[in-house]
Amino acid sequence: MDPALIRLEAWTDADLALLRLVNTPQMRRHVGGPESEERTLLRHRRYLDFVPSGTGRMYRVVLEPAGVAVGTVGYAEREWRGGTVYEMGWNVLPPYQGRGIAATAARAAVGAAARTARHRYLHAFPSVGNPASNAVCRRAGFTLLGETDFEFPPGRPMRSNDWRVDLRALPDGPTGSA
Template sequence: MDLVWIEPWQEGDLDVLRRINTPEMKRHLGGPETEEKVLARHRKYVEFAGTGQGRMFRVVALPEGEAVGSIGYWERVWRGATVYELGWSILPTYQGRGLATAALVAAVAEVRARRTHRWAHAFPSVDNAPSNAVCRKAGFTLLGETDFEFPPGRLMRSHDWRLDLTAGLGW
């Protein structure tokens, strides 16, 4: 049984971003953003698909059909190679049901279909046990700890999780 589906981010998804922008949801990511920054992030998410560099999605829980978070992937240069980075947020009332893992597996399928880069990475805070568990359950390999800048100007201690996007695909 499918737990979620992911849909490309659209104009009407601003409310989802606002619901994610809380102290509880942003405690590992530098805290909530100003409304101005939320609006700029929303605009970036809407326009992102047209850049060819990645895509953002809203996560829809099944069978409810309710938008419960976001997930996306984007290109980044990491240790000299262009890779995809993945990131997600699931609203607190929906956490603990496997939705983040299901959304990550769905997003990885999208990334694999692009056949662009070999590696995908995720960088959850070392203190974010649930997000680290999501990486492990989705088949990522823990490479170790690293200092990671997010948001810009703020270093955080993160785990570097990696997934080989070519595994089993023969490319």
């Protein structure tokens, strides 16, 4: 996918409709299934709070030239193995899957994290049974550290791959502490 055809736009209150579009059995089959409306609203408020709180960034993924929102990508702080890291996730709506949009959007979000992040590492934890998301990690420049037990959503254990990007190793990487 030509990176010029993908634009990341900051998450706004209007993106609740997009969040509802990705909250389907098909889209959430690898992460515990659809969330209740209450949980969806909580997630949306958390996404809106990422920038003011300094804990992450959430974006809608826009496909050009039509300017249509086709998915989401973002990262947020989490505790992992004794330290604070960023965790990244993404969604691309079914009609737009298989075109390289997720990998292109993930690369753009990794670049944004490298320019603004407070932490050294950014991780993604796709299920070992999700070949598409694992391919996105590979194509977006993450390094596979291996399999791990992971909880997502909280209370639901799953076997995941631990993929990582060292934000300091990127050309635009931060110089702050890990």
